[in-house]
Amino acid sequence: MIRFCNVTKIYPNGVRALIDVSFSIERGEFVFVVGPSGAGKTTLTKLICREELPTRGQVLVNGKNVARLRPNEVANLRQRIGMVFQDFRLLPRKTVFENVALALEIAGASWREIRKRVPEVLAKVGLEDKARCFPHQLSGGEQQRVAIARALVNRPFLLMADEPTGNLDPQTSWDLLQLLLKINEEGTTVLMVTHAWDLVQLVGKRVISLQEGRLTEELPAWGNYRYGT
Numbered sequence: 513m514i515r516f517c518n519v520t521k522i523y524p525n526g527v528r529a530l531i532d533v534s535f536s537i538e539r540g541e542f543v544f545v546v547g548p549s550g551a552g553k554t555t556l557t558k559l560i561c562r563e564e565l566p567t568r569g570q571v572l573v574n575g576k577n578v579a580r581l582r583p584n585e586v587a588n589l590r591q592r593i594g595m596v597f598q599d600f601r602l603l604p605r606k607t608v609f610e611n612v613a614l615a616l617e618i619a620g621a622s623w624r625e626i627r628k629r630v631p632e633v634l635a636k637v638g639l640e641d642k643a644r645c646f647p648h649q650l651s652g653g654e655q656q657r658v659a660i661a662r663a664l665v666n667r668p669f670l671l672m673a674d675e676p677t678g679n680l681d682p683q684t685s686w687d688l689l690q691l692l693l694k695i696n697e698e699g700t701t702v703l704m705v706t707h708a709w710d711l712v713q714l715v716g717k718r719v720i721s722l723q724e725g726r727l728t729e730e731l732p733a734w735g736n737y738r739y740g741t
């Protein structure tokens with residue numbers, strides 16, 4: 513579903529963010545992307561949603577070279593990839609319902625669909641009773657779950673979460689990871705960028721590791737491996 517073929521990304525200022533990176537992600541996988549600050553993790557996510565273009569090599573999403581997409585296809589690609597960020601990025605003057613509804617409105621959904629779909633997706637993230645709240649009335653973990661609901665509402669084929677637990681305490685981070693694992697079990701491919709190596713070790717999922725722009729290590733899923741056993 514996602515394929516990087518010898519991808520190098522050099523920014524205009526000369527920084528080599530990714531160097532000759534190749535990997536594939538199949539439909540239905542849960543993949544962690546780890547690595548130190550500046551290793552190229554966010555750049556990798558930006559190449560997938562075509563926020564950036566590779567300098568060399570190819571990024572294929574659903575078999576299509578993203579560099580060759582027409583503008584309407586780029587918009588369509590971005591609508592079909594759910595994005596979650598460390599800082600939640602909710603609109604502060606809109607309620608939880610409105611924050612999630614906006615993603616559907618932009619995709620052209622009818623009011624009838626919005627009224628049906630928003631409560632469904634809020635229930636999925638356990639926030640059905642918070643629809644009328646504003647973001648500042650919620651905890652960090654709840655705000656991140658709203659962001660996940662917003663990312664899911666258009667039924668994306670891929671959920672990309674860039675440091676989603678970066679602003680959360682350990683227990684809330686763990687709960688959030690469980691939510692992402694549940695979403696993955698229900699069929700959505702998940703790519704999670706993280707520094708939280710402790711979380712990565714607690715679940716047996718595939719790990720792509722970057723170091724100074726190079727893919728240094730690819731650990732397969734560990735099956736039933738559990739931390740401390």
Ligand SMILES: Nc1ncnc2c1ncn2[C@@H]1O[C@H](COP(=O)(O)OP(=O)(O)OP(=O)(O)O)[C@@H](O)[C@H]1O
Nearest residue numbers: 523524525527529548549550551552553554555556
């Ligand atoms: N728009 C840009 N222009 C120039 N250089 C950039 C740009 N975006 C990122 N970089 C550089 O590219 C390298 C990789 O950055 P990237 O954000 O992908 O790393 P990261 O692994 O996500 O880091 P962090 O964990 O700190 O978020 C860094 O050296 C960064 O300074």
